[in-house]
Amino acid sequence: MEQxxxxxTISASAPVSGxxxxxxxxxxxxxxxLIGGLAVMLWxxxxxxxxxxxxxxxxxxxxxxxxxxxxxxxxxxxxFMASYKLAYLQGPAFILNNWFQLILVPAALLLVxxxxxxxxxxxxxxxxxxxxxxxxxxxxxxxxxxxxxPNLGTELLGHLIIFMYFTVGWHYAKQTFGCMMVFAxxxxxxxxxxxxxxxxxxxxxxxxLTWLYSNCSEGSYTFYNLTIxxxxxxxxWYQIGYAVVAxxxxxxxxxxxxxxxxxxxxxxxxFLVPMVALLTWHVPLAEQPQYFYFIAFFHSLQYxxxxxxxxxxxxxxxxxxVPNRRLTWFFTFMVIAGALSFYIVPTSLDSMIxxxxxxxxxxxxxxxxxxxxxxxxFIDNVLWRFKNREVKELLLQ
Numbered sequence: 001m002e003q004x005x006x007x008x009t010i011s012a013s014a015p016v017s018g019x020x021x022x023x024x025x026x027x028x029x030x031x032x033x034l035i036g037g038l039a040v041m042l043w044x045x046x047x048x049x050x051x052x053x054x055x056x057x058x059x060x061x062x063x064x065x066x067x068x069x070x071x072x073x074x075x076x077x078x079x080f081m082a083s084y085k086l087a088y089l090q091g092p093a094f095i096l097n098n099w100f101q102l103i104l105v106p107a108a109l110l111l112v113x114x115x116x117x118x119x120x121x122x123x124x125x126x127x128x129x130x131x132x133x134x135x136x137x138x139x140x141x142x143x144x145x146x147x148x149x150p151n152l153g154t155e156l157l158g159h160l161i162i163f164m165y166f167t168v169g170w171h172y173a174k175q176t177f178g179c180m181m182v183f184a185x186x187x188x189x190x191x192x193x194x195x196x197x198x199x200x201x202x203x204x205x206x207x208x209l210t211w212l213y214s215n216c217s218e219g220s221y222t223f224y225n226l227t228i229x230x231x232x233x234x235x236x237w238y239q240i241g242y243a244v245v246a247x248x249x250x251x252x253x254x255x256x257x258x259x260x261x262x263x264x265x266x267x268x269x270x271f272l273v274p275m276v277a278l279l280t281w282h283v284p285l286a287e288q289p290q291y292f293y294f295i296a297f298f299h300s301l302q303y304x305x306x307x308x309x310x311x312x313x314x315x316x317x318x319x320x321x322v323p324n325r326r327l328t329w330f331f332t333f334m335v336i337a338g339a340l341s342f343y344i345v346p347t348s349l350d351s352m353i354x355x356x357x358x359x360x361x362x363x364x365x366x367x368x369x370x371x372x373x374x375x376x377x378f379i380d381n382v383l384w385r386f387k388n389r390e391v392k393e394l395l396l397q
Contacts, residue, residue: 028270030305031183031270031305032269032270032273034301034302034304034305035179035183035270035273035274035277035302035305036176036179036273036274036275036276036277036278036298036302037269037273037277038298038301039277039280039281039294039298039301039302040273040276040277040280042294043277043280043281064293064294065293067293068293068294068297071294071297072296072297072342073335073338073339073343074335075297075300075301075304076296076297076300076338076342077334077335077337077338077339077341077342077343078300078331078334078335078337078338079299079300079303079304079307079334079338080338080341080342080372080373080376081334081337081338081341082303082307082334083376083379083380083383084379085334086307086310086383086391087102087379087382087383088102090388090390094388098382100378101378101379101381101382102378102379102382105374105375105378106371106375109370109371109374109375110371112156112160113160113367113370113371115152115156116152116153116156116157116160116367117153117363119152119153120151120152120153120154120359121151121152121153122151122152122153123150123151123152124147124149124150124151124152124155125147125150127147130146130147133146133147134146134147142232142233142234143218143232143233144231144232144233145229145232146159148229149227149229153359153361153363154226154227154360154361157226157361157363157366157367157370158226158227158228158229160366160367160370160374161223161226161228161366161370162215162228162231163370163374164369164370164373164374165211165214166211167373167374167377167378168373168377169206169207169208169210169211169282170204170207170377171376171377171380172207172278172282172295172299173203173204173206173207173278173282174203174204174380175299175302175303175380176203176274176275176277176278176302177199177200177203177204178384179274179302179306180199180271180272180274180275181196182306182395183268183270183271184267184271185396187267187268187270187271189265189266189267189268189271190265195255195259198248198251198252198255199252199275201248202245202248202249202251202252202275203275203278205241205244205245205248205249206245206278206279206282206283207282208241208244209238209241209242209244209245209283210282210283212233212237212238212241213238214230215230215231215232215233216231216232216233216234216235216237216238217230217232217235218230218232223366224361224362224365224366224369225356225360225361225362226361226362226366245283249279252275274302277298277302281294281295281298282295306384306395308327308331309394309395310391310394310395311326311327311330312324312327313394313395314394315327317394341368341372342368342369342372345364345368346362346364346365346367346368346369347362347364347365349364350362350363350364350365
């Protein structure tokens with residue numbers, strides 16, 4: 001698989017006989033909620049109560065952010081840790097066969113992070129690289145500029161965060177595609193290659209749109225005291241992005257209607273809900289800043305049924321005693337590892353070097369978040385593709 005997601009190469013054309021497989025706790029209704037149903041259900045009150053939310057914006061935002069903060073420990077952070085466990089414990093052969101994603105990428109990220117720390121205070125405004133790049137942007141008629149940060153450290157960190165959001169959006173779209181393809185298989189809803197690709201690219205178009213949403217304007221935003229300068233890309237690109245999303249999503253709807261009329265085949269709600277969820281909370285149809293806090297939560301929640309299915313099937317296949325208890329311990333350990341990696345360790349390191357004072361930014365918090373988020377995209381690139389025989393067998397048993 002060239003791109004990440006929970007299943008981008010699985011064919012939905014070969015029906016599975018017998019009762020459709022069930023995931024986390026043996027209930028299809030729970031699958032529906034976890035892979036997108038809950039996201040859609042919670043989106044509705046956010047959308048229809050916008051006026052009340054805006055009138056109490058400060059108190060509401062604080063409450064939502066606090067809820068999201070604690071949900072991150074329980075759901076968001078463990079989902080990253082689970083991907084490390086599933087990938088790196090498949091053995092040296094798997095790691096070496098996927099050396100680019102599992103060795104080179106983390107090494108390159110560490111090199112960027114170490115360089116930003118060692119040369120943090122080096123000026124960049126008069127750098128030959130900066131001058132050359134800005135001249136190139138001028139030649140292309142772009143307003144994009146590099147070197148807007150005061151030093152090399154903040155400049156590297158800023159572009160690292162922009163790249164992080166680039167990979168995150170792509171990953172969200174591909175995971176949604178994977179969920180749909182798995183349930184097409186489980187629900188005996190056959191799709192041709194053309195139909196699968198139409199769904200794939202309609203979902204990917206939302207990733208491009210949301211990334212442009214943040215980068216087709218000038219100005220900046222802060223990320224743990226780090227100033228991130230937007231790329232000031234042409235606003236026309238954003239408008240074109242909306243048109244592309246609309247055309248492709250409408251084409252998917254037409255394809256599904258045509259499939260029903262010609263073949264008397266209709267998709268299940270569980271197949272459709274991941275796409276509906278992505279369109280509601282990923283596409284910026286209406287600005288709802290408070291809802292932004294929950295996007296990562298819904299993405300991570302969507303991931304868990306698949307991890308749980310793989311781990312639980314592994315325990316039962318290997319005839320491990322009390323598999324359900326082992327699964328509980330597995331997720332408990334992921335929660336602890338996530339809390340250490342995303343909060344306890346980076347905040348302790350920042351405190352040790354007094355990063356907010358000495359560097360002006362929460363250096364380790366920023367770099368831990370960037371490293372894990374970006375690397376997670378590449379890990380899933382190899383982990384969930386169906387050339388990975390172990391995951392394929394465990395997921396579809």
